[in-house]
Amino acid sequence: MxxxxxxxxxxxxxxxxxxxxxxxxxxxxxxxxxxxxxxxxxxxxLNYGEISVINVDPIEKKPIVNWMKGSKILSIGSFGCNLHCGFCQNYEISLETPLTVQMKPSEIVDRAIDSGVPSIAYTYNEPTVFYEMMYDVAKLARRQGIKNVMVTNGFIDEKPLMDIIEYIDAINIDLKTYNDDLYKQLGGRTLNDILKTIEIASKRCYVEISLLIVPGISDQLNEMEELFKKLYLINKEFVLHISRYFPVYRYDDPPTDIGIMTEIREKALKYFKNVYLGNVR
Ligand code: SF4
Structure with missing residues (x-):
């Protein structure tokens, strides 16, 4: 604490x-x-220093595919989230209280050095809500020449974002849906909250965007195209990850239809040249 x-x-x-x-x-x-x-x-x-997950992963798993390609990254998570998505893929740590181990920022940076990895990711649950820990680790890591990666839902105020981004080298921002009503349904507020984060981040560090295609939440083609147009106006070089949903936590709808995934990818390819499908064989 x-x-x-x-x-x-x-x-x-x-x-x-x-x-x-x-x-x-x-x-x-x-x-x-x-x-x-x-x-x-x-x-x-309450979650300062409380680490629920610590792993060395391929950076592509974050996913970040066009920055430090082929490298490994020390990935840490704590618990808690400021959204409450019923289809959360990490609900055991985002929306419940998991078992944790206590670690100091210096111990995490030492673990990265001992593992021989060039970067640390703040991920698994929403890192905004373990901000103080992320901030202390990222600052120390930067001093040791280690890069920092944030994997976030983008639901953060401007001042804390500006302060942390000084130490962040790359971000993956997870866009949950395309309108305010659906964002409210997921426990958020407005789409613009997230677009603003994307805009600020894309001027200051490397950014990739994730979109989990959930039936009834993010699978409408026309609305997705409107979202792609908005992203294109921010940065036409974004790399997009379009991932397939599988039933989990409070959602038991069947997995997203592969045909819809492909159609959404085709729409995205009208605006962006690097669009990847995730969770699809
Ligand atoms: S404003 Fe956001 S981060 Fe702060 S207590 Fe509320 S939900 Fe948590």
């Missing part, structure tokens, strides 16, 4: 400014992410 960054006090109310939910909390209350709590009139990050 560590005192959180990015909060204001208004009398007995604490306002968290880390993500666009802007939770207003009183003593004893926890934010919508489940991992930031007010104790004795201060906001704390």
């Amino acid at each position: 560590k005192e959180a960054m990015f909060y204001d006090k208004n009398g007995k109310i604490i306002l968290c400014n880390l993500c666009p939910h802007h939770c207003k909390l009183k003593n004893g209350q926890t934010g919508r992410c489940g991992v930031r709590k007010v104790l004795h009139d201060k906001l704390y990050s």
Whole structure:
């Protein structure tokens, strides 16, 4: 546990400014992410140093395919998320409380050095909600010449994004859907919150975009094309990953139809030259 960054006090109310939910909390209350709590009139990050997963992965697994190709990356996750998608592929750590081990930032950087990898990824659950840990590790890693990669849903306020991006070399941003109503259904707010993150990040580091194609959430061709047009206006060089959904957690719809996946990829190829299908044999 560590005192959180990015909060204001208004009398007995604490306002968290880390993500666009802007939770207003009183003593004893926890934010919508489940991992930031007010104790004795201060906001704390409950998952600081709590590592639920630590692995060396191929960088392509993040997925990042056109940056540091063929390299391995030390990947860490904690727990918690500021969205609540019923089809979450990592719900055991994003939406539940997993077993963790305590690690200091220096121990994580040492693990990367000992493993001989050139980079560290903040991933598995949403790294925005373990911001303080990510920030401390990324700063230390940069000093040691190790690169940093964030794999995020993009639901973060501008100030914390600007502060962390100074230490981030590459990002994969996971776009969940194409309109505000569906973003609200997933526990978010607006599509623009995410497009703004993509725009800011793409001016400052290397960016790839992921889109999980979930029936009823992100499988409408026309709406997807409108989204591709918006992304194209931000950066026509984006690499896109279009992944197939499989039933998990609260979703039991059958896996996304391969024909729809292919049609969405064809639409994307009108705007971008690097569009990859994921979770498809
Ligand atoms: S990070 Fe958590 S506590 Fe802070 S505004 Fe977002 S959901 Fe609320």
